[in-house]
Amino acid sequence: MELRHLRYFEAVASELNFRRAAERLHVVQPALSKQIKNLEEEMRVRLLDRDTTRVQLTDAGRIFLEEARQILAHVERATELAREAAVGRRGCLTIGNVGPITASFMPACLTKYRMQYPDVAVTLKEIEPADQITELDSGSIQIAFTVEKNPTLPSYLCRTTVLHSAMRAVVGPGHRLARSRRLSLVEMARENQLCFAGQHSQTHADLVRRIFAAHGLKPKHITIVAGFESLLAMIAGGEGVSLMPQHITLSGAGRIRLIPLQETTDDLVFEISVVWRNREGSPLARNFVEMLGGLKALDQRKIAKHGPSSHVR
Numbered sequence: 001m002e003l004r005h006l007r008y009f010e011a012v013a014s015e016l017n018f019r020r021a022a023e024r025l026h027v028v029q030p031a032l033s034k035q036i037k038n039l040e041e042e043m044r045v046r047l048l049d050r051d052t053t054r055v056q057l058t059d060a061g062r063i064f065l066e067e068a069r070q071i072l073a074h075v076e077r078a079t080e081l082a083r084e085a086a087v088g089r090r091g092c093l094t095i096g097n098v099g100p101i102t103a104s105f106m107p108a109c110l111t112k113y114r115m116q117y118p119d120v121a122v123t124l125k126e127i128e129p130a131d132q133i134t135e136l137d138s139g140s141i142q143i144a145f146t147v148e149k150n151p152t153l154p155s156y157l158c159r160t161t162v163l164h165s166a167m168r169a170v171v172g173p174g175h176r177l178a179r180s181r182r183l184s185l186v187e188m189a190r191e192n193q194l195c196f197a198g199q200h201s202q203t204h205a206d207l208v209r210r211i212f213a214a215h216g217l218k219p220k221h222i223t224i225v226a227g228f229e230s231l232l233a234m235i236a237g238g239e240g241v242s243l244m245p246q247h248i249t250l251s252g253a254g255r256i257r258l259i260p261l262q263e264t265t266d267d268l269v270f271e272i273s274v275v276w277r278n279r280e281g282s283p284l285a286r287n288f289v290e291m292l293g294g295l296k297a298l299d300q301r302k303i304a305k306h307g308p309s310s311h312v313r
Contacts, residue, residue, distance in 0.1 A: 003075060005039045006068045008032055009047065013065045016055045088283030090119045095143040095288070096132045097124040100196070100228045101272065102145060104249040105163065113291055120284060128198040133157070136275060142285040144275040147203065156278050162292050163272040165245035167211065168258040172236045177259070184262040189217040192240035196231045197224045207270075208243050214267050232256065245270035 011021040012032070022029040040047055047061035057065065084090040097106065110122060127135050129147050136144035136157070146159070153159055169183040177183055177191070189212055195205035205222055212219050223240055225231040235242055236256050250256055261268060274292055276285040
């Protein structure tokens with residue numbers, strides 16, 4: 001039994017006329033009659049009573065019609081869902097989240113994506129930057145973020161930079177440097193650097209070391225802090241200072257100051273790139289990337305090298 005048998009039977013049962021049913025199906029009447037006969041022979045059940053003047057459903061035919069219509073409706077629904085999934089309008093999208101690095105723009109991204117694709121279920125999976133590409137490669141996520149500039153990626157992965165954010169000095173309200181309008185890396189190097197560390201990596205500390213090394217400096221000391229909120233509390237309490245991108249959300253940190261750096265070199269512009277599989281990958285991911293490209297909330301280029309110092313309440 002094939003779906004066409006169900007469609008043919010449903011048409012005849014609805015029209016109760018082989019000629020009209022054949023016209024509706026765009027088939028010749030003899031072929032339609034043969035298909036109905038084959039269906040009855042396969043089922044070993046008479047579904048229709050017909051003579052030269054009329055066609056009627058048998059009791060078995062009425063039961064079969066009800067079930068056939070449900071099957072055809074399910075097939076139509078499945079087809080429509082598959083078509084929507086093929087263009088990324090339905091399905092499940094898993095995004096690699098990077099905690100405080102993506103916290104400033106992820107809510108706006110999700111809101112806009114939900115408005116455009118309400119039938120896509122989105123899940124955020126907390127993954128450290130160093131592990132994002134590995135997770136994407138394994139298939140556990142469809143969208144990854146990397147903070148490396150010009151990373152080496154397999155040919156089947158695509159990457160585009162979605163955010164530029166200037167590095168800032170981060171100091172507590174009572175720190176001796178808190179009233180400075182700008183701070184140099186030389187001044188910062190004399191202070192204890194507080195860096196956030198994830199469960200398996202020290203990405204922030206590595207970034208800070210690279211920045212100082214690129215300017216021929218070595219920080220006085222680096223203290224690794226497990227937990228971003230703990231890091232903010234220590235900065236606010238005057239236990240040290242830090243270097244962070246301008247875009248990172250420090251809400252609830254108690255008037256911590258973000259102060260521009262005197263230096264304006266390219267290595268002091270933090271970049272976030274989104275990574276996804278190429279054309280053979282998920283249309284859900286491609287739609288998300290396209291949406292990211294049009295989200296003005298991500299445009300930090302104007303403050304990449306210039307921008308006022310700010311208080312964070």
